[in-house]
Each structure stands twice: as structure tokens, then as C-alpha cells.
Amino acid sequence: MSLLGEDIVTEEGEFVINIGPQHPSTHGVLHLKVWLDGETIKKVQPHLGYIHRSIEKMSESLSYRNFIYATSRMDYLSAHINNQACALCVEKGLQIEAPPRAQMIRLIMAELTRLASHQLWWGCTGLDLGAVSPFFYAFREREAILEIMEETCGARLTQNYAVPGGVMVDIHPNFQKRTKDVMKQIKSKFKEYDDVLTGNVIFQNRNKDVGFLSAEDAISYGCTGPMARGSGVSCDVRKWFPYDGYDKVQFDEILGKEGDCYSRYMVRMHEMRQSVSIIEQLIDNIPEGDFQAKTKMVLKLPKGEFYQRVETARGELGVFIVSDGAASPYRIKYRSPNFSNLCALDKVARGSKIGDLVAIMSTIDLIIPDVDR
Amino acid sequence: MTNEELKQYISALFPTVTYDETGEFLNILIASNELKPLVERLRQDSALKFDYLFCLTCIDWKTNLMMVYHLLSKTHRHTVVIKAKIADVVKPEIETICDIYQTANFHEREVYDLFGVNFKNHPDMRRLLLDESWEGYPLRKNYVDENMISL
Numbered sequence: 001m002s003l004l005g006e007d008i009v010t011e012e013g014e015f016v017i018n019i020g021p022q023h024p025s026t027h028g029v030l031h032l033k034v035w036l037d038g039e040t041i042k043k044v045q046p047h048l049g050y051i052h053r054s055i056e057k058m059s060e061s062l063s064y065r066n067f068i069y070a071t072s073r074m075d076y077l078s079a080h081i082n083n084q085a086c087a088l089c090v091e092k093g094l095q096i097e098a099p100p101r102a103q104m105i106r107l108i109m110a111e112l113t114r115l116a117s118h119q120l121w122w123g124c125t126g127l128d129l130g131a132v133s134p135f136f137y138a139f140r141e142r143e144a145i146l147e148i149m150e151e152t153c154g155a156r157l158t159q160n161y162a163v164p165g166g167v168m169v170d171i172h173p174n175f176q177k178r179t180k181d182v183m184k185q186i187k188s189k190f191k192e193y194d195d196v197l198t199g200n201v202i203f204q205n206r207n208k209d210v211g212f213l214s215a216e217d218a219i220s221y222g223c224t225g226p227m228a229r230g231s232g233v234s235c236d237v238r239k240w241f242p243y244d245g246y247d248k249v250q251f252d253e254i255l256g257k258e259g260d261c262y263s264r265y266m267v268r269m270h271e272m273r274q275s276v277s278i279i280e281q282l283i284d285n286i287p288e289g290d291f292q293a294k295t296k297m298v299l300k301l302p303k304g305e306f307y308q309r310v311e312t313a314r315g316e317l318g319v320f321i322v323s324d325g326a327a328s329p330y331r332i333k334y335r336s337p338n339f340s341n342l343c344a345l346d347k348v349a350r351g352s353k354i355g356d357l358v359a360i361m362s363t364i365d366l367i368i369p370d371v372d373r
Numbered sequence: 374m375t376n377e378e379l380k381q382y383i384s385a386l387f388p389t390v391t392y393d394e395t396g397e398f399l400n401i402l403i404a405s406n407e408l409k410p411l412v413e414r415l416r417q418d419s420a421l422k423f424d425y426l427f428c429l430t431c432i433d434w435k436t437n438l439m440m441v442y443h444l445l446s447k448t449h450r451h452t453v454v455i456k457a458k459i460a461d462v463v464k465p466e467i468e469t470i471c472d473i474y475q476t477a478n479f480h481e482r483e484v485y486d487l488f489g490v491n492f493k494n495h496p497d498m499r500r501l502l503l504d505e506s507w508e509g510y511p512l513r514k515n516y517v518d519e520n521m522i523s524l
Contacts, residue, residue: 222476
């Protein structure tokens with residue numbers, strides 16, 4: 001008998017095992033029920049809800065200023081980008097725009113967040129596949145970024161920095177100098193990253209031709225972010241629907257070809273380089289001016305529906321606000337990138353070996369609080 | 374296609390549907406039984422080719438439930454929103470679209486879990502986030518939980 005009270009071996013002779021909810025490779029409380037034929041995966045069924053807090057229901061009783069803070073706790077590695085999405089959506093409803101200075105600060109912060117998130121992912125990917133050292137290399141640079149965040153926002157992880165109309169406080173006087181120093185440091189370390197993990201034969205063998213996802217499936221399953229781009233699907237919101245001045249910066253949308261784990265890995269590695277390039281373009285050119293537009297104390301959105309999407313480190317986050325004219329949203333829906341990426345897990349994992357599931361999970365890069373919300 | 378062109382094109386195919394153009398996207402308002410043929414056509418038609426369902430959710434308007442589908446075409450880069458009204462709030466039912474868009478599978482299960490909408494012909498209609506023994510549908514406006522504290 002298994003934990004779920006069902007037989008461990010099915011009538012067809014398939015073996016049923018549970019991975020998680022407490023398992024190091026799931027990076028959170030994700031519970032996978034896996035049907036196996038020998039070592040081959042026949043079916044994967046995710047069981048969700050271990051960390052469901054119903055943020056959507058909570059937001060219905062919070063004001064338009066307050067509901068933003070709950071979103072830092074969804075995808076905690078892209079906390080600032082989540083806040084930015086909500087701020088942009090409320091701004092769209094109020095028909096105001098953040099001042100150019102605020103927009104640019106938000107953009108730089110978003111790219112710093114993406115870098116920090118990808119670095120944590122890179123370290124954990126190594127850890128999942130048995131290489132312990134990348135984790136320390138990754139955290140060395142990630143720590144430097146988090147310190148910049150802490151200096152300006154007062155928080156390392158849940159920044160709560162973006163607010164409707166701009167950012168909460170102006171940047172710290174040290175911000176530009178420190179950011180430039182850290183960018184220089186990170187740029188010099190990319191080669192080290194490749195030497196430590198990317199070029200490793202064991203690592204390559206465990207990732208190449210594993211966990212294949214075709215472009216058609218990626219679109220049909222609603223995958224976004226590096227997962228879809230690894231399969232060659234163009235879906236970068238920063239290019240498709242630019243916000244906060246992304247149309248004014250030069251960067252490439254990284255597209256993979258093969259659609260396997262290695263391709264998704266390489267997309268993220270190149271994205272880090274693109275983020276550094278974006279930050280370097282902007283850091284000396286932050287315009288003078290206000291860091292926040294003037295807004296009323298109590299925000300009230302006009303009756304209607306507002307949809308805003310942004311590119312988080314994991315894909316497209318959509319914020320859908322339905323307003324009835326009151327001071328809090330009538331209904332709010334977060335179209336979270338991880339939830340849609342998880343839909344494709346069964347498709348990607350079928351036919352692989354059980355050991356490959358770890359590689360697949362780590363290149364999909366799921367954040368469970370964002371799946372459950 | 375622009376919203377106006379989309380409207381004309383879809384009107385020629387489905388003369389009975391009505392539109393709402395107050396928002397950012399073109400909204401198509403339909404009855405719940407018209408959903409499946411409309412979505413199938415939007416997906417297949419080469420001039421429309423809506424291949425990417427990026428948001429699927431439900432709104433509880435107290436007197437009725439409204440399913441909202443956001444569709445995007447990766448080829449033509451146009452967006453459309455379908456709103457299907459479900460009049461019966463006691464036993465809400467609508468046809469599934471998860472055979473057209475794979476992503477709808479989990480999203481529909483989430484809506485079933487939190488709103489109680491039953492999707493006909495869905496292959497695996499179980500609760501997704503909450504426990505099977507949970508009573509009621511939390512995102513409904515009439516949901517009461519005695520443990521809920523309002524500040």
C-alpha cells in the first residue's frame with residue numbers, strides 16, 4: 001500500500017511511486033505520482049495544493065495598493081517582476097504612466113532580479129545532477145545582487161519596490177556604482193560557469209536528448225519563458241508587448257532549437273548575458289526626475305477589465321483585474337508561468353527514465369508557490 | 374488583423390455573436406453552448422489561427438458565471454477574448470476545450486476546483502488545489518468560511 005491508499009503495482013504491472021512532497025529535486029512541496037514500467041516513465045500526475053494560500057481570494061478584500069505585496073510570495077525569485085506586473089496593471093486602469101526615471105529603475109531592478117533568479121537556478125541544477133560546487137559559485141554573485149537590492153529597497157527577496165505610479169523610494173546613492181561593479185564581476189565569471197558545469201561531460205550526457213518538447217506542444221501547453229524558447233518558440237513578452245521602456249533597449253531574444261534539457265539550459269545561460277548587457281546600457285543613463293507619479297490616497301479603478309503581462313524569469317506572468325469601480329478588485333487572476341509550464345511536465349517526462357526526471361524538473365525550473373498561489 | 378477586421382471576419386462566420394470593445398482586446402460574448410464550435414473555428418481557420426490560449430478563468434457575477442478565454446495567434450499576432458455566460462449558477466456546466474488546447478486541462482480543473490464549473494467531456498475532472506473532501510467553491514462570492522477573518 002502506498003501513502004495514497006492505492007496499490008503500488010497496477011494491474012498492468014506498472015509500478016507507482018510518489019516523488020515528494022518533500023523531495024530535494026522538486027524545490028518545494030510538489031508531489032508527483034509516477035507510473036513506471038521498469039525504469040521508464042509511463043505517466044506523471046502532479047498533485048498540487050500543499051502551499052495553496054488563495055492569494056486571488058485574499059486580493060479581493062485588499063486595496064489596490066495592498067494586494068501587490070501578496071504577489072511577492074508567489075514566484076519569490078521574481079518578486080520584483082511580480083510587483084511590477086501588478087503596478088503596471090493598476091497604472092493601465094488608472095490611465096497614468098510612471099515617470100521615465102521610475103520606469104528605468106524598475107527595468108534595471110527587473111533585470112537584476114532575472115540575473116539573481118537564473119543564478120540560483122544554475123546552482124540548483126548542478127546540485128540536482130550531483131555537482132555541488134556550482135551552487136557556491138552561483139551564490140557568490142547572487143549575494144552581491146541581493147545586497148544591491150537590500151541597499152535600495154530594504155529587502156533582499158520580497159522587495160515590494162514597485163508601486164502603482166513608480167517605485168516606492170528613490171535609488172540609493174551607491175546604486176549605480178555598485179551595480180556597475182557587480183556587472184563587471186559577473187561578466188568575468190561567465191567563462192567560469194561554463195568551465196565548471198556547461199562543459200562537463202557527465203552534465204552534458206545527462207541533459208542532451210533528454211526531456212524533449214516540440215514547438216507545437218510548447219504552444220499548445222501554454223509554455224512560456226526559457227522552457228518554450230528552448231523549443232524555438234518566440235514568446236518573450238519584452239519583445240512582443242514591450243513595457244517600461246523595453247522597446248528602447250537593445251537585446252536579443254534567445255531561441256533554442258532542439259527542445260531538450262540542454263537547450264533550455266543554454267537559453268538561460270545566454271539570457272544572463274543579455275540581462276547584463278541591458279543593465280550596462282541603462283545604468284549610466286537613468287533620467288533625472290520624479291521616482292513616483294502623483295496618485296490619490298485611495299486608488300479606484302474604473303469599471304472594466306485590465307490585462308497586463310510581463311516576462312518574469314520563468315515566463316509570461318499575466319495579471320487580469322476585473323473592477324466594478326470599488327476600491328478593491330472584484331476579481332483578480334494571475335496567469336502564472338509556472339502553472340502553465342507544469343501542464344507540460346507529463347508530456348515531457350513520458351518515455352524518459354526515472355533518473356532523467358530530475359534533469360527535466362530542474363530545467364523546467366518550477367517554483368511551487370507560484371503554481372499553487 | 375486589427376480588432377475591427379477581426380470583428381468583421383468573425384461576424385461573417387458566426388452572425389449570432391455580440392461584441393464588447395470597451396477594453397484593450399476585442400471581447401466576443403456568447404452563450405455557453407456556442408463555445409466549442411467557435412473555439413474550434415478560431416483555432417483551425419488559417420486567417421485567424423488562434424493557437425495559444427494564454428489565460429483561462431471564470432468570474433462570478435452572482436446572477437451568472439462567466440468563463441473568460443484569452444486567445445492569441447502566434448502567427449498573426451492578434452488577440453481575442455471569448456466570454457461565455459453560464460446562466461445556471463447551481464449546476465454550472467460548459468463544454469471542455471482541452472482537446473483543442475492542452476493547457477486547458479489544468480486550467481479547467483482549477484476553475485472546477487475554485488468555482489464549481491463542471492466541464493463536460495473533460496478526461497480528468499477532479500479538484501486540483503484543494504482536498505477532495507473540501508466543501509464549497511472558495512472563489513464564489515457567496516462562499517462563507519467560519520475561519521475567515523476580515524480585517
